Amino acid sequence: MFALQLLFNAIVLGAAYALVALGFVLVLNATGAVNFSQGDLVMVGGYAGLALFTWYPAPGILLLPLVLLGMAALGLLVALTAYFPLRRRPPETVFISTIAIGIILQNGANLLFGPEPKRAPALLGEGEIRVGTLVFGLQSIAIVAVAAGLIAGLHILFSHTQFGRRLRATAQDREVASAIGIPVDFMVAATFAVGVALAGVAGLLLARGFFVTPTDGANYMLKAYVAVTIGGWGSIPGAVVGAGLIALFEVVYPALPALFPALVPALDGLPLFSQNASVIVLDALILLILVFRPQGILGAATKARA
Amino acid sequence: MKRIAAACLLLAAFAHEANAVEITIPVLVPLTGFLATEGASQRNGAILAMTTPPAGVSVTYDVSDTGVSPEVAVNALERAAGEAPLAIVAPMLGTQMLAMLPVALEYKTPLLTISGTAAITRQGNPYVFRFFPDDATTKTAQVRYALESKGVKRPAVIYQTTAYGQSGHAEILKALKRAGIPPVYEEALDVSVKDMTPVLAKARAAGADALLLHLHSGPSALLLKAAASGGYRLPIIAGSGLSQPSAVDLLEPSELADVCAETSSSPISAETPAMRSFLDAYRRRFNADPDGFAVAQYDGVGMALEAVAKGATTPAALTQALASTSYAGLAMTYRSDGHGDMAHSAVIICYDGKTRIPTVVAHYTNDAPD
Incomplete structure (x- = not known):
């Protein structure tokens, strides 16, 4: 039963991380540039939910569409300020400009909300469903449901709509897309809107159970980068797989001695399954992937990595 | 008659202001990064003490964010110490304090801190004074x-x-x-x-x-x-x-x-009338509840200001006063153990x-x- 509980916890965390990684990879594909402010945009999503709740104390699920819209608008602003004016410069310029955006967001949040950890509103409420010793919090269930809904929605958008096909064409080759009449700039701007909206929703989902502080962004950015590296640079399914793997390493790997008590005497006090060790093992795995399968688990072999 | 009395009072007030000892105590604290919450408490405690100084003392201060890197803290200290302040409120982050100690030694400026890291008062530096009980x-x-x-x-x-x-x-x-x-x-x-x-x-x-x-x-x-x-x-x-x-x-x-x-203390529990007054003043000023860090830094600056009011108006005199006297603060009575550890209660x-x-x-x- 404990294994199921851990698996559920990992799915919850992985679902939220997947949204962060998806937003990251969408912008990466559309522009070829790494949006280093993605983590800070997650943080902004958490604060957006908190601010909306202060203004109108409704359940988070009702505030969610407003967060989506607001963050999409912020995505357009990021595109207009940090990408479009610099897109003909070397790629490093956009890296730097998005880092600058992240620093502005971080310090802005510190000024507006203060440095203390804060909680965003619960999506459905504080209750929980208990099945034997298993505990399924309503917030956790809502996180999985919302993330699954958004990932399914993205799949439909990209696979079954003309707009999605244009987005994909833009992501694959901007010059050819432009030559066949696709409004590339509009598509890139729309991608920024979608990618940042996903980050914002992830922020709202995470900021209830795991709180939000102005400095959270770097950690989420790192997770997005690692997820995309593991899953496959530029691969949308790969981003989801990578996010899930990170969550498994955070939740399940360190709990292995509790799951399998027979391991404990064999370890003889060695902290092979500590939280720190899980980070070391995950990063060692990344090194192995970079060496032996640089395109990642589901990535195409020809993609270039920033 | 009333006008004459009022004029006398006004003159007395001016005279008092004119005679007030004017000192500067820069506040260097982590306001961003993982210690930002605690750093904000430290800042607030220092500010509250400096805005209610003892009679005859006038304090000016600037607040600088030291983040969480030692380099930023050392640069901030170099800037602040270069303007010859009487003392400096120094960050609570131990790694920053350890990097700042040689600079304080060079400038002979007392540092008032609430860092809990045990090592900072074990470096033989006479200019560090810790007002939070060590670990x-x-x-x-x-x-x-x-x-x-x-x-x-x-x-x-x-x-x-x-x-x-x-x-x-x-x-x-x-x-x-x-x-x-x-x-x-x-x-x-x-x-x-x-x-x-x-x-x-x-x-x-x-x-x-x-x-x-x-x-x-x-x-x-x-x-x-x-x-x-x-x-x-x-x-x-x-x-x-x-x-x-x-x-x-x-x-x-x-x-x-x-x-x-x-x-070190629990101001929100308001154990004493003095702590209740502090709690009320803190809430009025900062629209937040104080913690033990805020009280500790409030007491630390309070001890320094009391020493100034008693004539310790140079860094050397203040260092001597902090090292050799005791002070009844809100949380406890502070006195140095010879290493700069002032707080001995939890x-x-x-x-x-x-x-x-x-x-x-x-x-x-x-x-x-x-």
Whole structure:
């Protein structure tokens, strides 16, 4: 039963991380540039939910569409300020400009909300469903449901709509897309809107159970980068797989001695399954992937990595 | 007649202002990064003391953010010390303090800090004055309360990987060793760890009968939340991170049931009338609740200002006064132990599971309870 509980916890965390990684990879594909402010945009999503709740104390699920819209608008602003004016410069310029955006967001949040950890509103409420010793919090269930809904929605958008096909064409080759009449700039701007909206929703989902502080962004950015590296640079399914793997390493790997008590005497006090060790093992795995399968688990072999 | 009296009063006020000793005490604290919450408390405590100085003292101050890197802190100190201030409120982050000590020695400027890192007063530097009990004092109080009042026999120790966490961890182990009780489980957590279920499960699997925490405020709240929802009903004696009202606000009162924490003082518990006045003034000024860090820095600056009012108007005289006199502050009576450690008391606060206001359940002065 404990294994199921851990698996559920990992799915919850992985679902939220997947949204962060998806937003990251969408912008990466559309522009070829790494949006280093993605983590800070997650943080902004958490604060957006908190601010909306202060203004109108409704359940988070009702505030969610407003967060989506607001963050999409912020995505357009990021595109207009940090990408479009610099897109003909070397790629490093956009890296730097998005880092600058992240620093502005971080310090802005510190000024507006203060440095203390804060909680965003619960999506459905504080209750929980208990099945034997298993505990399924309503917030956790809502996180999985919302993330699954958004990932399914993205799949439909990209696979079954003309707009999605244009987005994909833009992501694959901007010059050819432009030559066949696709409004590339509009598509890139729309991608920024979608990618940042996903980050914002992830922020709202995470900021209830795991709180939000102005400095959270770097950690989420790192997770997005690692997820995309593991899953496959530029691969949308790969981003989801990578996010899930990170969550498994955070939740399940360190709990292995509790799951399998027979391991404990064999370890003889060695902290092979500590939280720190899980980070070391995950990063060692990344090194192995970079060496032996640089395109990642589901990535195409020809993609270039920033 | 009334006009003449009013004019006399006005003249007296002007004369008083004109005769006031004017001093500068820059405030260098971490306002961004993982210690921003605690740093804001430190800043607020210093500001509150400086805006209510003793008669005859006028204070000016600038606040600088030191972040969490030693380089930024050292640069801020170089800038501030170059303007010949009387003293400097120095950051609570131990790694920053260790880097700043040589600069303070060079400029011969006293540093007023609340860093708990034990090593900062063990460098032979006469210019460092710590107004928060060091980890040896607070962790001894934490361990003694766990063993003596809770009857803990098989503690698990969970701490942060930061310098703050390592320092507290070492002192917890020393205190447990003195009592002859080894921990059954230990784990260091990075500040980015989100899911606390694995660490709780491993502590339980190891047979722990209580958790001794030394975590920052956010991770403390995360762990308590996970413990409550997962049904890990072990007694928890936390570090001072959990004494902060901003951390407690993240939790429901029921999630705080059977939870205690060590700290230097608990202003929100308002044990004395003077602490109640401080609490009211702090709330009026900052629209927030103070914690033990704010009180400690308030007391530290208060001691310096009192020394100035008594004639210690140069850095050398102030250093001498801080090293050789005592001061009855809000939290305790402060006096140097010869190394610059001014605070020698800690308290244990406990939550009842019904409110977020803790009760002070024990006072410890060095190794003996009051």
